Amino acid sequence: MAEHSSGGAHAASDEGHMNAMDYAEHERTYGGFLKVLKWGTITVVIILALMGLFLT
Known part of the structure; x- marks a missing residue:
């Protein structure tokens, strides 16, 4: 990961x-x-397949 180069207490x-x-x-x-x-x-794939099968 990137390190902070500003130093100080916040970086520590x-x-x-x-x-x-x-x-x-x-x-x-x-x-x-x-x-x-x-x-x-x-x-979702199963539901769509069943909808395609039964609703056409």
């Missing part, structure tokens, strides 16, 4: 925040998002 607090991030939790959340996205897309 940003670095502290970056180190405190829980990457395992971020990856788990992203995995859950992808699962919902995949099944939502599959559901």
